[in-house]
Structure formats: C-alpha cells, structure tokens
Amino acid sequence: MDNFFVFCVIILTSVTTLIASENIILFTEDSEKLQVKYGTIFTSPALKFNFYEDCIDQNPKVCTVKNKGNENYLRYFSEAEKQECVHYEQIANSMNNVLKFCVEMGSDSWYGGAETTFQHWPLNKLNWTDKPFVTSEADSQAVLESYFFNSQGFYIHINDSVALFVDINGPRPGYMCFTAKVISPYRKLRNVMQFRVCKFSNPRKAHENAIKDFLGMPKSIPDTFVVKHPIWSTWARYKVNVNSKNVNDFAQEIVQYSFPRGTIEIDDNWETCYGSAEFNLSRFENIKELTSNLKSKGFKTSLWTHPFINLNCERHTIGKRMGYFVNSTLNTVDSFWWNGNASYIDFTNPKAATWWANALRELLEKSGIDSLKFDAGESSWVPNSPVFYDSDLTYYPDNIVNAYLETIVNFGNSIEYRSSRRSQGFGRLLRMIDRESRWDFQLGLPTLITSLIHLNMIGYPFVLPDMVGGNGYNNKPPSKEMYIRWMQANVFMPAIQFSYTPWDFDQQTIDLCRRLLDIRSNYTETIVNLMRQSVVDGSPINPPIWWIDPTDSVAHCIYDEYLLGENILVAPVIVEKAISRDIYLPAGVWRDENNPESPYIVGRTWLHEYPAPIEILPWFTRMSSEQQQSNSIVHVSSTCYMLAMGFVVYLFR
Numbered sequence: 001m002d003n004f005f006v007f008c009v010i011i012l013t014s015v016t017t018l019i020a021s022e023n024i025i026l027f028t029e030d031s032e033k034l035q036v037k038y039g040t041i042f043t044s045p046a047l048k049f050n051f052y053e054d055c056i057d058q059n060p061k062v063c064t065v066k067n068k069g070n071e072n073y074l075r076y077f078s079e080a081e082k083q084e085c086v087h088y089e090q091i092a093n094s095m096n097n098v099l100k101f102c103v104e105m106g107s108d109s110w111y112g113g114a115e116t117t118f119q120h121w122p123l124n125k126l127n128w129t130d131k132p133f134v135t136s137e138a139d140s141q142a143v144l145e146s147y148f149f150n151s152q153g154f155y156i157h158i159n160d161s162v163a164l165f166v167d168i169n170g171p172r173p174g175y176m177c178f179t180a181k182v183i184s185p186y187r188k189l190r191n192v193m194q195f196r197v198c199k200f201s202n203p204r205k206a207h208e209n210a211i212k213d214f215l216g217m218p219k220s221i222p223d224t225f226v227v228k229h230p231i232w233s234t235w236a237r238y239k240v241n242v243n244s245k246n247v248n249d250f251a252q253e254i255v256q257y258s259f260p261r262g263t264i265e266i267d268d269n270w271e272t273c274y275g276s277a278e279f280n281l282s283r284f285e286n287i288k289e290l291t292s293n294l295k296s297k298g299f300k301t302s303l304w305t306h307p308f309i310n311l312n313c314e315r316h317t318i319g320k321r322m323g324y325f326v327n328s329t330l331n332t333v334d335s336f337w338w339n340g341n342a343s344y345i346d347f348t349n350p351k352a353a354t355w356w357a358n359a360l361r362e363l364l365e366k367s368g369i370d371s372l373k374f375d376a377g378e379s380s381w382v383p384n385s386p387v388f389y390d391s392d393l394t395y396y397p398d399n400i401v402n403a404y405l406e407t408i409v410n411f412g413n414s415i416e417y418r419s420s421r422r423s424q425g426f427g428r429l430l431r432m433i434d435r436e437s438r439w440d441f442q443l444g445l446p447t448l449i450t451s452l453i454h455l456n457m458i459g460y461p462f463v464l465p466d467m468v469g470g471n472g473y474n475n476k477p478p479s480k481e482m483y484i485r486w487m488q489a490n491v492f493m494p495a496i497q498f499s500y501t502p503w504d505f506d507q508q509t510i511d512l513c514r515r516l517l518d519i520r521s522n523y524t525e526t527i528v529n530l531m532r533q534s535v536v537d538g539s540p541i542n543p544p545i546w547w548i549d550p551t552d553s554v555a556h557c558i559y560d561e562y563l564l565g566e567n568i569l570v571a572p573v574i575v576e577k578a579i580s581r582d583i584y585l586p587a588g589v590w591r592d593e594n595n596p597e598s599p600y601i602v603g604r605t606w607l608h609e610y611p612a613p614i615e616i617l618p619w620f621t622r623m624s625s626e627q628q629q630s631n632s633i634v635h636v637s638s639t640c641y642m643l644a645m646g647f648v649v650y651l652f653r
C-alpha cells in the first residue's frame, strides 16, 4: 500500500448567527499526525465550506495536491441545484492510495448507516473499526445505506460506487471516519472518494430531503393480510425438525387457543437438499394436502427459502455446467453458508435468475403455498474474489444483492426478505435480522426498537420485526417475562410474528397476549394507512420520537421508545425485572392510554418511574387541538402525575 494518505476531518458546527451559516472544515493529514494546512476557502450562500488542503491551483473549484508529486487529483464543488449541499470528489492517481475523511461527532447525535449486531442508538455509541461497508453476515450487517445524518440536520451521502470502509469510535474515538481503499471485498480500476454533505434546519428536514435526493420511497405497500394477521413461523419452536405433523399440530393449537389465524410459515428445513426446491417426502408426504388442510382452517402458508444450491444437490451439477453460479478468480464456484457448502446463484445473469425463479414458481404451483420468506442474500456469501456474469470491474459487491432482490420482488407483495441495499422502492416487508432471546443489545429485546427506528431512518418503513421472544438459540428459549415484554414492544410495529406461542407459558401469558392483539387490531388500519402515506411521501411508519419534535436534544438520544405515525408513542419495558421505567414525552399534549381519564400531559417532559408491572405496556396518544378542547386539560407537573399514577396502580393491585 502506498504511504500517501489524505486525511480530512469535517467538523460540523452550528453557528447561531442570523444567516445561520454552518462551518464544515476539512483537514489534511500525513499518516497519523494531524497537520492542518490552510489552503483555500470556498463559501456558498447556505454553507461556509472551509476546505483545508494544500493546493497548487488558485481556483477553489479545482485543487491539485502538492504533496509527493501530485499523486492525487482533487476537486470539489458546490452543487448549483441545491444550495444546502456541497459535493466532494477526490480521485486517487494510484489505485493504492487511500482516501479518507472524518467527522467529529461531538455532542450531535448521528443516525443512518448499517444494521449491526449491537444496534445502539444513536450511532455515537458504536465501535466500528475499518468495517467494509457492504452487506455481510459478519456483524449481522444485512441492510445498509451509505447515508449518515445528525441531530443538527447535516447529512452525508457517500456514493455507492466508493470502496468504502467505516470507523465509528475506531482508532479515533469521537470520530466517524470514511475510507476509500481498493482492497477486498472491492475490486476496482481506480480509487475515488465521492460524497455529498448537506445541511438542513433539523434532522427531519435532512431525512426528508435525503428521501427525495437519493433514498427513494416505496412504490407500493405489502399485502395487508400480513399486517392484519400474525405470521406463525415454525422456526424458533421446531428449528430444523419441521415436518407435516408439526405443522398440522401447530395450526391445531392456534385454532384450539383461538388465536388469530394468519400465515403459517414453514421455515428451514423442508427440502431434499438445500436448493433442490423439492419437498423432502419423508417429512412432507403430501404438501398439497397439507396446504389445503391449512387453507380450510383459514390459514395462508409461506415457505422459507434462500439463494443457494448446496454441493450435494443434483441441481448443483446442472447449475455449475450452465455457469449459473457466482464464479471467482480462483475459478471456483464453491462457497458456504450456515447450512453447508454451496454456491450462490449469479443473479446478475438473467438466465440463472430465471432458472432459479422458475423452480420456485413450479414449487408454489404444485404445493399450493402462497408466499415465500427469502433469507440471506448478503454479498459476503459469494466465493472470495468473485467474478459475476455482469463482470464490470467497477462493480460494488452489493450488486449481487440488488440482482437477488430484483428477482424475488416478482414473487408478489406478501414476501419477506432480510438483506438489502437500495431497495427502498420495493414495497415489501423487510425483516430485521434474527433476534436473540436476550435482554441486552446483542440482538436482544432492546434492539427490537433500535432496529425498527434505524431501518425507518434509512428509508425502510415496512419493517418486519423478528419473532416474539427471539429465536431461542443455544437451547435458551425466552422466559415468560421476556416473552410478554417482547410482545408488548411489538404491538405497534407493522407486523407480528410468533414462533414460541403464548401457551408455551401460562394462562396469564395467554390472556395478556390476547389483550395486546386486541389493542393491535384497533391500529392495523392505521398501520395500513401509514403504509399508503409512505408510498406518497416516503414518510416513516415507526420513527424515533424526535421525528415530531426534531430540535429537542433530549428526544435525539431516546432509544427505548418509538412512534407509530406521529400521534402514538410507545414506551415498552425492555429491562429484566423492571416494573417501572422513565418515559420521555416530546412536544405535544399526551393522553396516557393506560389512564385515559387522567389529565393530559404536556410534553417535553419526563415521567420518572412510570409504573409498568408485567401487565402494563405504557403508550400515549398525542391529542389534536380539538381533542384537547373536548377534555379539560390540566397542566400537571410530571411528578404530580406520577404520584397520582402510583396511587391508581396501588388501588388496582
């Protein structure tokens, strides 16, 4: 690797003058030590763009670096069509040059970026070092966008074609750094850093502009059946031991306990071998009979699937002969996933995609199954040093994910998928990566909320939360308490998936879950309407609470509450053994839905130690001004309110 480093630091600071100009300052650095060199200063009406660089040129629009004999060609320019934005582009002369810039996070809260194992909120709490910014199995990085924005209203969008690596609190604590370098998993003909920085009045405005500028919005909504009726997956309950008897028993239990029928999802493992697209007849003797039977009981069915064909499958030989798999410079199509050695279908080859999709279509036809759950897809599943049919060397690895998604989107609007980049337009349910039955941030219950708001804030409003209670991996199913708290947290999300069932626990769990489903059914129409609204303007369905009060610095940091639309605030208990929690209400007049007769509460305020024993899900409705008038509003102090609530809870003990 060449030693030439260009290191830039952007400091985003707010200057509260009348012109409201903001400074963006870039520094350059040779290797480790920060050496600020004042070069040229470029000012645009909305942005003061201080660019510290050592330039040969006097023209601020073109800057040729002096260092080390002009190794890098550098230019930057302000975008005329949007006053709020500045574009930046740097082209390395040698492919081995590393291009880098950093942002000091400071006291601003940052959002956006990637799905990750420890989904903390905001991003300031993460520790990422030299993270290749492509979809990957590692660190549960199934969904990402090279888009970051902060509580001040700045957004940074790095061009998808950049060979990007990201640090957050990496070698430089307090900084977020973006590096372009042409090493694995990237292959390129040249190294370019290209990004855009914009400044709007608040984070909501920034995100709304990002939607218009590049994120895009859904073109249609998912099948409302999946919103209104639960998905019952075989996965957590039966794992790979699924068969028709289990599926029938499962359905029978749902009916017997009179829980709402919905979609029965036959998860892993139903095939003769992974990728055969044929049912194993010793597990599923007669799939058509099974699906008809389920239909007669009022269920739809869906089937888990994946983009691989395992090496031990006969179809692998055919696919290999036809050149339908992702190949590699090592001339091998062999790769592996969590279910064995396999090859990844090369979806960039239209013939391969059609061959794969036709097998699934035939299967659906033969079996009477209604829909599919598409698992995996991350670019990390391809062989090392991959060669795609679409062999453009300037590719970015996530091309394969896009090609996979372009193929599966044709399977209708009741599918679900889990891996994504730039599929905001699809209008399908995007499942958050598998949750674990834990109380901590390692994919545990708190991340049900942070993943929801994170996905909404990178442009995916149709989030499918993972199964209630988590997956129970390592033979550790959820406790009754975890199950109920999980169910509460899920109520106001777009869909609900069961695998462990309420009757795996006790009567109280059954009663509470039934009641929570009743509350939910009052809001499924609201969810569907919000989905329709998303198609119009890209608006999130479950935003973080600052969405309705975008300049409130307390709200910027709240990670354990979420909104449904703009008028329902949900504050689930997600801490083990907790029987109360602190709740922050942003601007607005709020009705406590657990105590609707009590005086309305005026936000921005904290409700400290709000009582929430196991049967209570705290949630609030923001009152319109008419609603406020119809009910004499009393401005209580939150302390006063909490004392009163404590008393009410005491009475009903």
Ligand SMILES: *[C@@H]1O[C@H](CO)[C@@H](O)[C@H](O)[C@H]1NC(C)=O
Residues within 6 Å of the ligand: 118, 120, 125, 126, 127
């Ligand atoms: C990040 O690193 C700091 C310091 O090592 C540690 O205290 C913190 O828990 C880490 N955070 C995460 C999310 O791993």
Ligand SMILES: *[C@@H]1O[C@H](CO)[C@@H](O)[C@H](O)[C@H]1NC(C)=O
Residues within 6 Å of the ligand: 159, 160, 161, 194, 214
């Ligand atoms: C990203 O870079 C490519 C190649 O330089 C360019 O064609 C494209 O317009 C850029 N996209 C954006 C959003 O800037």
Ligand SMILES: *[C@@H]1O[C@H](CO)[C@@H](O)[C@H](O)[C@H]1NC(C)=O
Residues within 6 Å of the ligand: 271, 272, 273, 280, 281, 282, 283
């Ligand atoms: C089918 O399922 C049976 C029962 O679990 C198993 O023994 C067998 O290996 C599976 N595969 C095939 C190809 O039948």
Ligand SMILES: *[C@@H]1O[C@H](CO)[C@@H](O)[C@H](O)[C@H]1NC(C)=O
Residues within 6 Å of the ligand: 320, 321, 323, 327, 328, 329, 331, 332, 333, 387
């Ligand atoms: C993989 O690519 C190499 C060239 O890189 C080619 O010779 C070989 O036939 C390909 N193999 C398959 C299975 O497509």
Ligand SMILES: *[C@@H]1O[C@H](CO)[C@@H](O)[C@H](O)[C@H]1NC(C)=O
Residues within 6 Å of the ligand: 336, 340, 341
């Ligand atoms: C997968 O292939 C590797 C070698 O490429 C081998 O060591 C391993 O046993 C194989 N795994 C399975 C499940 O066949």
Ligand SMILES: *[C@@H]1O[C@H](CO)[C@@H](O)[C@H](O)[C@H]1NC(C)=O
Residues within 6 Å of the ligand: 515, 518, 519, 522
């Ligand atoms: C559903 O809404 C109706 C009408 O507002 C209300 O009477 C009922 O109590 C609600 N159900 C639940 C479980 O909250």
